[in-house]
Amino acid sequence: xxxxxxxxxxxxxxxxxxxxxxxxxxxxxxxxxxxxxxxxxxxxxxxxxxxxxxxxxxxxxxxxxxxxxxxxxxxxxxxxxxxxxxxxxxxxxxxxxxxxxxxxxxxxxxxxxxxx
Amino acid sequence: xxxxxxxxxxxxxxxxxxxxxxxxxxxxxxxxxxxxxxxxxxxxxxxxxxxxxxxxxxxxxxxxxxxxxxxxxxxxxxxxxxxxxxxxxxxxxxxxxxxxxxxxx
Amino acid sequence: xxxxxxxxxxxxxxxxxxxxxxxxxxxxxxxxxxxxxxxxxxxxxxxxxxxxxxxxxxxxxxxxxxxxxxxxxxxxxxxxxxxxxxxxxxxxxxxxxxxxxxxxxxxxxxxxxxxxxxxxxxxxxxxxxxxxxxxxxxxxxxxxxxxxxxxxxxxxxxxxxxxxxxxxxxxxxx
Numbered sequence: 001x002x003x004x005x006x007x008x009x010x011x012x013x014x015x016x017x018x019x020x021x022x023x024x025x026x027x028x029x030x031x032x033x034x035x036x037x038x039x040x041x042x043x044x045x046x047x048x049x050x051x052x053x054x055x056x057x058x059x060x061x062x063x064x065x066x067x068x069x070x071x072x073x074x075x076x077x078x079x080x081x082x083x084x085x086x087x088x089x090x091x092x093x094x095x096x097x098x099x100x101x102x103x104x105x106x107x108x109x110x111x112x113x114x115x116x
Numbered sequence: 117x118x119x120x121x122x123x124x125x126x127x128x129x130x131x132x133x134x135x136x137x138x139x140x141x142x143x144x145x146x147x148x149x150x151x152x153x154x155x156x157x158x159x160x161x162x163x164x165x166x167x168x169x170x171x172x173x174x175x176x177x178x179x180x181x182x183x184x185x186x187x188x189x190x191x192x193x194x195x196x197x198x199x200x201x202x203x204x205x206x207x208x209x210x211x212x213x214x215x216x217x218x219x220x221x
Numbered sequence: 222x223x224x225x226x227x228x229x230x231x232x233x234x235x236x237x238x239x240x241x242x243x244x245x246x247x248x249x250x251x252x253x254x255x256x257x258x259x260x261x262x263x264x265x266x267x268x269x270x271x272x273x274x275x276x277x278x279x280x281x282x283x284x285x286x287x288x289x290x291x292x293x294x295x296x297x298x299x300x301x302x303x304x305x306x307x308x309x310x311x312x313x314x315x316x317x318x319x320x321x322x323x324x325x326x327x328x329x330x331x332x333x334x335x336x337x338x339x340x341x342x343x344x345x346x347x348x349x350x351x352x353x354x355x356x357x358x359x360x361x362x363x364x365x366x367x368x369x370x371x372x373x374x375x376x377x378x379x380x381x382x383x384x385x386x387x388x389x390x391x392x393x394x395x
Contacts, residue, residue, distance in 0.1 A: 004224060006268075056387060059202060062293050063195050063381050066286040067374050070188045073278050074367060077352030084349075089356040092364055099371040103378040112382050121229050123338055126266075127331045129233050133240045133259070135324040140244025142316035143308050148294055149249060152256050155287065156240055159263055170270045172336065174343040177354050180272060181363050184351075187282050188370050192377035194287045198294040199381035205298040206387070 134160035147211040235262040
């Protein structure tokens with residue numbers, strides 16, 4: 001069965017990557033001082049912790065990514081049958097693209113694609 | 117090998133998932149965690165559609181397509197909900213539902 | 222108990238444990254991670270049902286898209302020292318009582334209902350079959366919802382940008 005292979009692959013990947021981490025943990029020399037955990041050895045000392053407010057621009061990019069992610073999900077089966085079905089499939093996908101391109105144009109015009 | 121597990125186990129599993137989403141909807145006061153509970157419920161419904169399709173009408177694809185479109189709709193719903201949450205956070209500086217109780221503006 | 226049943230039991234256990242943890246943990250980023258686990262185990266369940274395309278969609282859209290969006294929203298609206306308000310015990314008991322009651326009613330119904338699972342000739346669900354249904358405008362075709370989904374996505378994109386984009390006038394926080 002194929003599922004056995006899938007699970008075997010998963011377990012093997014887990015063992016290989018996890019084993020490397022565990023193995024290196026055992027053979028590495030252990031020493032600790034406070035400068036080691038800082039981001040830079042020289043330069044500006046770090047001030048507060050890394051959990052600060054993020055820019056809203058990240059959300060806008062994630063949003064556009066998600067919309068085109070959905071688009072890809074629908075294009076995939078469409079591409080599989082394009083040759084077989086021919087013209088109707090092409091017309092349908094052109095409408096689909098056009099509507100989503102309107103969204104991209106709107107995002108562009110609203111400067112959602114611009115990093116501030 | 118496909119039908120070795122009875123359909124009832126799948127339905128019980130999705131029921132438990134759905135109602136843990138309902139419990140989260142009641143317990144939580146934070147808007148983002150409420151959104152997570154809604155995602156749990158949507159996911160449970162999705163499982164139901166696919167299982168009914170596979171066990172009761174395996175010669176058709178209606179349930180499969182329903183869940184395909186539900187996933188797309190869930191993406192749209194989550195994006196709009198999170199935009200609203202960000203906007204609420206900007207105005208009230210909190211996203212606890214019991215503090216966001218005025219709709220003046 | 223053969224391999225397939227063990228696989229199903231494993232997935233079901235992951236789903237049940239983590240979906241309870243999603244609603245009870247008191248750190249919000251952990252809740253998001255547990256939600257990710259639930260969604261991935263659900264993808265495994267779809268694979269078990271031999272809907273491979275649906276499993277891929279689940280991983281790509283739910284686990285890869287929606288959870289990323291949720292994590293971003295956590296980062297945009299929270300500081301790590303803000304712990305979630307701990308829930309009072311009565312509220313917890315009330316919520317789980319109501320949910321348990323609902324679950325009990327529907328589980329009793331499910332167990333007593335006689336499902337007619339005499340399987341018809343199973344259809345091979347590959348990507349080609351899905352594509353043929355997706356572009357078909359006739360009987361059993363899903364061309365219209367396919368087009369309407371694009372309009373829905375357009376509306377969601379425009380709405381979310383309009384709501385979330387910061388106005389030029391007040392640019393003090395986020």
